Amino acid sequence: xxxxxxxxxxxxxxxxxxxxxxxxxxxxxxxxxxxxxxxxxxxxxxxxxxxxxxxxxxxxxxxxxxxxxxxxxxxxxxxxxxxxxxxxxxxxxxxxxxxxxxxxxxxxxxxxxxxxxxxxxxxxxxxxxxxxxxxxxxxxxxxxxxxxxxxxxxxxxxxxxxxxxxxxxxxxxxxxxxxxxxxxxxxxxxxxxxxxxxxxxxxxxxxxxxxxxxxxxxxxxxxxxxxxxxxxxxxxxxxxxxxxxxxxxxxxxxxxxxxxxxxxxxxxxxxxxxxxxxxxxxxxxxxxxxxxxxxxxxxxxxxxxxxxxxxxx
Amino acid sequence: xxxxxxxxxxxxxxxxxxxxxxxxxxxxxxxxxxxxxxxxxxxxxxxxxxxxxxxxxxxxxxxxxxxxxxxxxxxxxxxxxxxxxxxxxxxxxxxxxxxxxxxxxxxxxxxxxxxxxxxxxxxxxxxxxxxxxxxxxxxxxxxxxxxxxxxxxxxxxxxxxxxxxxxxxxxxxxxxxxxxxxxxxxx
Numbered sequence: 001x002x003x004x005x006x007x008x009x010x011x012x013x014x015x016x017x018x019x020x021x022x023x024x025x026x027x028x029x030x031x032x033x034x035x036x037x038x039x040x041x042x043x044x045x046x047x048x049x050x051x052x053x054x055x056x057x058x059x060x061x062x063x064x065x066x067x068x069x070x071x072x073x074x075x076x077x078x079x080x081x082x083x084x085x086x087x088x089x090x091x092x093x094x095x096x097x098x099x100x101x102x103x104x105x106x107x108x109x110x111x112x113x114x115x116x117x118x119x120x121x122x123x124x125x126x127x128x129x130x131x132x133x134x135x136x137x138x139x140x141x142x143x144x145x146x147x148x149x150x151x152x153x154x155x156x157x158x159x160x161x162x163x164x165x166x167x168x169x170x171x172x173x174x175x176x177x178x179x180x181x182x183x184x185x186x187x188x189x190x191x192x193x194x195x196x197x198x199x200x201x202x203x204x205x206x207x208x209x210x211x212x213x214x215x216x217x218x219x220x221x222x223x224x225x226x227x228x229x230x231x232x233x234x235x236x237x238x239x240x241x242x243x244x245x246x247x248x249x250x251x252x253x254x255x256x257x258x259x260x261x262x263x264x265x266x267x268x269x270x271x272x273x274x275x276x277x278x279x280x281x282x283x284x285x286x287x288x289x290x291x292x293x294x295x296x297x298x299x300x301x302x303x304x305x306x307x308x309x310x311x312x313x
Numbered sequence: 314x315x316x317x318x319x320x321x322x323x324x325x326x327x328x329x330x331x332x333x334x335x336x337x338x339x340x341x342x343x344x345x346x347x348x349x350x351x352x353x354x355x356x357x358x359x360x361x362x363x364x365x366x367x368x369x370x371x372x373x374x375x376x377x378x379x380x381x382x383x384x385x386x387x388x389x390x391x392x393x394x395x396x397x398x399x400x401x402x403x404x405x406x407x408x409x410x411x412x413x414x415x416x417x418x419x420x421x422x423x424x425x426x427x428x429x430x431x432x433x434x435x436x437x438x439x440x441x442x443x444x445x446x447x448x449x450x451x452x453x454x455x456x457x458x459x460x461x462x463x464x465x466x467x468x469x470x471x472x473x474x475x476x477x478x479x480x481x482x483x484x485x486x487x488x489x490x491x492x493x494x495x496x497x498x499x500x
Contacts, residue, residue, distance in 0.1 A: 082438070086438070087441075090444045091448075093445050094448035096344070096452050096455075236451065
């Protein structure tokens with residue numbers, strides 16, 4: 001369990017480093033191609049960076065409320081949903097977190113999500129379908145997964161990744177327009193050398209946004225695995241979350257109020273695929289649910305009561 | 314001249330680094346103390362919930378007087394054991410856990426009780442409180458682990474040695490806890 005967590009954290013950071021590398025390479029190439037100097041290009045990237053950051057900050061600060069409203073979540077009190085409240089409170093204690101806001105979404109499809117840029121601004125929402133189909137242990141597994149997203153600062157992390165991808169996309173867009181549609185202000189740096197960088201720049205400008213998006217989705221999948229492992233760290237009961245995911249996978253109904261923008265926040269991709277996939281597509285925000293269940297079930301083997309199961313002597 | 318500046322910068326950097334490590338250790342030590350107190354918070358909550366449960370089930374369980382009396386007595390013992398120190402407190406709380414488990418097992422025999430919303434919600438509250446006590450203990454152990462690891466790892470072990478940060482003990486289950494509680498349905 002700790003191994004899983006460490007591995008996932010490493011993988012996420014490697015991916016982010018990859019994104020930053022792409023950005024640096026872009027800056028270098030664009031600078032040489034357009035202006036004959038890297039400093040100008042980095043200056044430009046800085047401007048794009050500020051734009052992307054301001055744009056994301058608006059989402060970051062107003063985000064929680066927006067997301068909850070879009071999903072149709074309503075806050076509930078202890079009297080209205082005692083078991084749910086108790087389960088959330090238990091997980092908050094296990095994680096040393098302040099108690100988040102507890103919300104319910106009226107929808108028969110079982111699903112859940114969490115939002116909040118840090119543990120003090122957190123909210124957890126579950127669907128009425130989830131409450132109806134899960135027993136206490138399974139509900140606890142799902143809530144633990146969602147609170148782990150908050151505990152690992154995933155929302156903040158994914159926002160950062162979003163900013164990076166946004167800057168890359170803006171820079172490439174700018175570069176493409178500049179070179180294809182006009183050469184105002186382009187200083188002649190020196191003939192042949194410039195053209196080579198121009199071609200490299202064009203190629204990068206087309207590929208880079210795609211690669212950046214692929215990396216972003218890959219980071220999202222890594223974070224889902226991390227949340228699963230962190231959930232087990234909270235409950236110490238991998239079977240609960242595994243059983244919950246199995247029930248969710250078996251349910252054919254898609255969530256009513258959802259769209260591409262909010263899909264990455266849920267515990268299972270709410271835009272349903274027709275069957276359980278074996279490998280993850282490049283643009284999936286969630287890993288295949290079969291793989292997640294397999295990893296969780298494998299964690300159980302040290303904890304079962306049967307004598308041959310435990311490898312530790 | 315440059316050498317002097319470099320030395321000064323390096324010294325300042327090391328001092329800042331040490332201060333950072335020291336502050337980290339202080340934070341973790343306080344976290345350990347806080348998480349220990351949180352266990353008490355949950356234990357007290359359980360003490361407060363029990364009288365309500367006993368009132369709710371009393372009418373229905375005329376034939377289970379001994380089980381009910383056991384719970385009431387165990388609770389009183391736990392409340393009075395609280396100021397006597399962690400050993401006595403832990404023992405009393407374990408007795409109370411055992412008594413409550415017997416009561417829950419007995420409730421299964423009474424369909425009237427199971428239909429009573431009041432009793433069921435009280436049972437949920439008590440189950441939740443038991444869980445919260447466990448999770449509070451779990452979090453305490455997690456805090457102790459993080460703290461102990463930091464004390465033992467290099468370079469924070471140097472700072473820990475200088476300022477007398479000592480290892481904390483994990484919360485251990487009592488020997489009596491590991492026995493299976495007897496559930497007597499005939500008493």
